[in-house]
Amino acid sequence: MRHIISVLLENESGALSRVAGLFSARGYNIESLTVAPTDDPSLSRMTIVTSGSDEIVEQITKQLNKLIDVIKLLDMTAYPHIEREMALVKVRVPEAAEREEVKRLADIFRGRIIDVAHDSYVIEITGEGSKLDAFLVALDAFTVLEVVRSGVMGIARGDVALQI
Amino acid sequence: MSESASSATAITGAEIFCRSLQAEGVEVVFGYPGGAVLHIYDALYRQDKVSHVLVRHEQGAVHAAEGYAKSSYKPGVALVTSGPGATNAITGIADAYMDSVPLVVFTGQVPTSMIGNDAFQEVDTVGITRPCVKHNFLVKDVKDLATTIKKAFYVATTGRPGPVVVDIPKDVTADTCVFEYPESIHMRSYNPTTKGHTGQIRKAVDLILSAKQPMIYTGGGVILGRGSEALTEFTRQLGYPITNTLMGLGGYPASDKQFLGMLGMHGTYEANMAMHHADVLIAIGARFDDRVTGNIEKFCPHAKIVHVDVDPSSISKNVKVDVPIVGEVEPVLRELIKGLNEAGSKPDAEALATWWKQIAEWQAQDCLKYDQTSGLIKPQYVVQKFWELTEGDAYVTSDVGQHQMWAAQFYRFDKPNRWINSGGLGTMGVGLPFAMGVQFAHPEATVGCITGEASIQMCIQELSTCFQYQLPLKILNLNNRYLGMVRQWQEFFYQGRYAMSYMDALPDFVKLAEAYGHVGIQITQPGDVEGAIKEALAQKDRLVFMDFITDQSENVYPMIPAGAGQNEMILV
Ligand SMILES: Cc1cc2nc3c(=O)[nH]c(=O)nc-3n(C[C@H](O)[C@H](O)[C@H](O)COP(=O)(O)OP(=O)(O)OC[C@H]3O[C@@H](n4cnc5c(N)ncnc54)[C@H](O)[C@@H]3O)c2cc1C
Ligand SMILES: Cc1ncc(C[n+]2csc(CCOP(=O)(O)OP(=O)(O)O)c2C)c(N)n1
Numbered sequence A: 001m002r003h004i005i006s007v008l009l010e011n012e013s014g015a016l017s018r019v020a021g022l023f024s025a026r027g028y029n030i031e032s033l034t035v036a037p038t039d040d041p042s043l044s045r046m047t048i049v050t051s052g053s054d055e056i057v058e059q060i061t062k063q064l065n066k067l068i069d070v071i072k073l074l075d076m077t078a079y080p081h082i083e084r085e086m087a088l089v090k091v092r093v094p095e096a097a098e099r100e101e102v103k104r105l106a107d108i109f110r111g112r113i114i115d116v117a118h119d120s121y122v123i124e125i126t127g128e129g130s131k132l133d134a135f136l137v138a139l140d141a142f143t144v145l146e147v148v149r150s151g152v153m154g155i156a157r158g159d160v161a162l163q164i
Numbered sequence B: 001m002s003e004s005a006s007s008a009t010a011i012t013g014a015e016i017f018c019r020s021l022q023a024e025g026v027e028v029v030f031g032y033p034g035g036a037v038l039h040i041y042d043a044l045y046r047q048d049k050v051s052h053v054l055v056r057h058e059q060g061a062v063h064a065a066e067g068y069a070k071s072s073y074k075p076g077v078a079l080v081t082s083g084p085g086a087t088n089a090i091t092g093i094a095d096a097y098m099d100s101v102p103l104v105v106f107t108g109q110v111p112t113s114m115i116g117n118d119a120f121q122e123v124d125t126v127g128i129t130r131p132c133v134k135h136n137f138l139v140k141d142v143k144d145l146a147t148t149i150k151k152a153f154y155v156a157t158t159g160r161p162g163p164v165v166v167d168i169p170k171d172v173t174a175d176t177c178v179f180e181y182p183e184s185i186h187m188r189s190y191n192p193t194t195k196g197h198t199g200q201i202r203k204a205v206d207l208i209l210s211a212k213q214p215m216i217y218t219g220g221g222v223i224l225g226r227g228s229e230a231l232t233e234f235t236r237q238l239g240y241p242i243t244n245t246l247m248g249l250g251g252y253p254a255s256d257k258q259f260l261g262m263l264g265m266h267g268t269y270e271a272n273m274a275m276h277h278a279d280v281l282i283a284i285g286a287r288f289d290d291r292v293t294g295n296i297e298k299f300c301p302h303a304k305i306v307h308v309d310v311d312p313s314s315i316s317k318n319v320k321v322d323v324p325i326v327g328e329v330e331p332v333l334r335e336l337i338k339g340l341n342e343a344g345s346k347p348d349a350e351a352l353a354t355w356w357k358q359i360a361e362w363q364a365q366d367c368l369k370y371d372q373t374s375g376l377i378k379p380q381y382v383v384q385k386f387w388e389l390t391e392g393d394a395y396v397t398s399d400v401g402q403h404q405m406w407a408a409q410f411y412r413f414d415k416p417n418r419w420i421n422s423g424g425l426g427t428m429g430v431g432l433p434f435a436m437g438v439q440f441a442h443p444e445a446t447v448g449c450i451t452g453e454a455s456i457q458m459c460i461q462e463l464s465t466c467f468q469y470q471l472p473l474k475i476l477n478l479n480n481r482y483l484g485m486v487r488q489w490q491e492f493f494y495q496g497r498y499a500m501s502y503m504d505a506l507p508d509f510v511k512l513a514e515a516y517g518h519v520g521i522q523i524t525q526p527g528d529v530e531g532a533i534k535e536a537l538a539q540k541d542r543l544v545f546m547d548f549i550t551d552q553s554e555n556v557y558p559m560i561p562a563g564a565g566q567n568e569m570i571l572v
């Protein structure tokens, strides 16, 4: 089963490689991993999307907790939560008709055009991964030059909070 | 008073290193110098509180530090230079990681300004060691040095112990700052659990008392956590049978009648059969290693399991357990004893009597028997004689192979910390440096090293260290002219195709020992075994290398073949 785990860890050089190394050394899956410092600059917050049986995911959380740099974690799969991912998509739009159609699609998916060049657009779109997938499918008829996806971020709904 | 009051002046990183070790109470460092650590060596030279032992290879330094730690409850400390010094230390670090040995290993590093430039003798030590340390640090600023050393000792020795590497660039050892050693340390990200959860303890007590065919299975955690006294009390109070893992030997007195011997791949028939038929299994400070469980599908098919371990990730990793208790062995055992005393019921005496009767039948199999009439020296006999002649009171190290298993089976350890070997990584070459570390921790004790002709050659250079420091070790080389453990597998599972397992062109070990300044004896007749050991023990201040030419076809029994269940042993 797919799990989304948020981790608070010391914002130290090497902390990321400890987590990445753990997953590769123990053969755990990583679907995506995002990390950045939080409002407290001594802390980083990481979101890991992984999959595995209950036993494996239990080991993953235990092994993560065992890393000295990890302060706290939350397997958000157990709670109502929100997931978001962002993508930046560069599409070739040399013809007026194409520019119009792509703009229309971006609007439908609540994307924004954030760069306009001679014959290409860059579109910013956020949402759950499945929405981004659907948007890319919708762009099938066009020439997509580049796609950058951020990986998933997550936060629990309501009172549940991952903080120290 | 406090260290800082007496030293408000700035001192170098190298001096801070020495002062920090002094503050930690470190008595001895095992190491080897080189460019990146020259400032540190100079500072060590100019003080006299921390002594330094010069090994002959960095692997030996780390293993010696392990031997010191495993036999003494004190962390072991090693010091090596950057690049090749650090890479030579890796095997020891990985060994300590697998067996949870508290170590602090200091590695020199190229100056901070050169890190990442492929500088002379640069390796990414933090990167290379990351998967085999409990934690590691790169110290980039002399101001962080003392606190980092404090953290390193704290992390290495608390919770589930393990090796911590501190990588120190050369410029950091030359830079100066005021020395202040923190008295205590708090790390928000590291808080090991000590006490067990009360509710879980209650559940465990109920389950333990409900048993009809109970079994206690304990491991290295009892040794590491100083739990053997509490374990003995707990086990005697219940009257239940007990077995130890290879790492747990000595955690419960081997000569006690409730002790069924070691379990696992080369464990006794009675221990493995009792595991297989148990209805309640009480696992304490053991990690359900595959050498113990055999085929997981067939492991303890009837048992409900209580598991006490300080590391939550050891629990339900290989085998799902019913009552997990996260905590330190000692306090948890005390709580369990209290729970037993307060409980309304007692163990079921009738069921227990039937269970012991069954166990006695398994014991009657006499699974460790070997041919006593042979004209060849039986390796088991050598170990048994060494046990008798040292009255079971020596510190014993071993290397890896058949001789290790015979040492475990035939030297009956009644006390913890007496048996020092490599279980998790199974590192050939540890025996001699382990023994050096043990002798430094216990200068007056008899320290034996039971080894094989192949293993001993992997760190043989340390005989020179032994001479320099006059370590009167007793080395028992069970010389079967084979990588015996490999040969045994080839005999059983590869139809006797002995690929690369014959040890040809062996050195003359007697001359070799003598070349290093020691006493060497070769023993070829069973009748000479006892005399040789007596003679070696009588040489109180000399290292004696006993080269026993043993029966090369002897195998270790019982054996659970790979993939088999615990009740499916190959017997003699
Ligand atoms: C050739 C060879 C053959 C082998 N054959 C066998 C065999 O037949 N039988 C056998 O048993 N082994 C055998 N081994 C060893 C085996 O590989 C494992 O190393 C061993 O079984 C592990 O022992 P353990 O479970 O006691 O765990 P250890 O590695 O000693 O781990 C200790 C456990 O206790 C926990 N712990 C540590 N401190 C505390 C504390 N204070 N409180 C609570 N918990 C704590 C740790 O978290 C860990 O889970 C063999 C090894 C070799 C090289
Ligand atoms: C460093 C290392 N290399 C290889 C092995 C694999 N191995 C395990 S036991 C063994 C043979 C050991 O031979 P010896 O020391 O003579 O002991 P014996 O089994 O003959 O008693 C080997 C090669 C190992 N455990 N460690």
Ligand SMILES: [Mg+2]
Binding pocket: B401, B452, B453, B454, B478, B479, B480, B481, B482, B483, B484
């Ligand atoms: Mg051999």
